[in-house]
Amino acid sequence: MKQCMDSDxxxxxxxxIIGQVNAIDRMIDEDVPCEDIxxxxxxxxxxxxxxxxxxxxxxxxxxxxxxxxxxxxxDIKSFTKAIERFANMQ
Numbered sequence: 001m002k003q004c005m006d007s008d009x010x011x012x013x014x015x016x017i018i019g020q021v022n023a024i025d026r027m028i029d030e031d032v033p034c035e036d037i038x039x040x041x042x043x044x045x046x047x048x049x050x051x052x053x054x055x056x057x058x059x060x061x062x063x064x065x066x067x068x069x070x071x072x073x074x075d076i077k078s079f080t081k082a083i084e085r086f087a088n089m090q
Contacts, residue, residue, distance in 0.1 A: 004058035004059050004061065004063050005055065006054065006058065010051060010054065010055070013047065013050070013051045013054075014051065016047065017044055017047045017048060020040060020043060020047065021044055023040060024037060024040050024041060027040065048089070049089060049090065052086050052089050053086070063078070063079075
């Protein structure tokens with residue numbers, strides 16, 4: 001596993017997100033009011049954004065800082081891609 005990832009933390013978060021998405025799916029079949037479903041979708045989206053932030057922070061703290069120390073231009077360029085992908089999640 002990459003050193004930049006707190007895999008246990010991320011696995012816990014994604015299991016929770018999966019549970020949230022499954023609950024949203026059940027809410028549709030149970031004819032739950034739309035505003036309640038939208039509220040749960042927003043909660044799942046927020047949880048995904050938080051997981052993305054954790055991954056991005058790890059990338060900066062480990063991968064990018066290593067790339068700067070080693071002078072790896074290719075790895076530094078990957079930072080730009082990571083920022084773009086995170087920004088697109090918003």
